[in-house]
Amino acid sequence: MSTAVEIAPVTFTPGAVKELFKLKDQQEIGDDFGLRIGVEGGGCSGMSYILGFDQKKEGDQEFWIDGIKVFMHKAHGMYLMGMEINFQDGLNARGFTFNNPNAASTCGCGTSFSV
Numbered sequence: 001m002s003t004a005v006e007i008a009p010v011t012f013t014p015g016a017v018k019e020l021f022k023l024k025d026q027q028e029i030g031d032d033f034g035l036r037i038g039v040e041g042g043g044c045s046g047m048s049y050i051l052g053f054d055q056k057k058e059g060d061q062e063f064w065i066d067g068i069k070v071f072m073h074k075a076h077g078m079y080l081m082g083m084e085i086n087f088q089d090g091l092n093a094r095g096f097t098f099n100n101p102n103a104a105s106t107c108g109c110g111t112s113f114s115v
Contacts, residue, residue, distance in 0.1 A: 008063045009072060010037060010083045016096065017066045019087040029053045034062065034069035037085075038076040047079065049098050078102075 012020070020035060036054035039047045056062060056071050063070045072080070084099040 006061065006063065008065045008070070009077050009081045010065065010070070010085055012066050012068070013084065013086040015087040015089070016085045017068065019089075019096075020068055024053065027053065032056075034071045036071045037080065038073055039079045051085070051096055 023029075033053045033055055036050060036052055038050035040050055041047060054071060057073070059073050059075070060071045061074055061077070063072070079102055080100065082101045086097045086099065088094060088097055
């Protein structure tokens with residue numbers, strides 16, 4: 001008998017994990033919700049990141065990353081594989097940042113990219 005183990009496509013920094021748990025508690029997110037990570041067309045560089053709590057949809061893969069349930073549509077994995085998500089809380093910037101090795105270029109705000 002063999003079992004398939006899916007490798008999580010993204011990683012979180014400790015700061016991102018802390019902020020995600022904080023947001024989940026503040027917004028009283030139910031156990032049937034997970035963190036949706038994905039991409040969509042648009043943004044100044046061609047594609048934008050999706051990051052938010054959502055319910056599982058058809059075509060989604062489910063991962064557990066650092067205690068966080070993550071949903072990602074199967075087709076988005078090719079754009080996001082190996083990406084690191086961080087949370088910055090500084091004077092110059094506050095919010096989630098995406099370090100994506102698949103991005104050929106990114107915009108100045110860091111929320112859109114091209115491949």
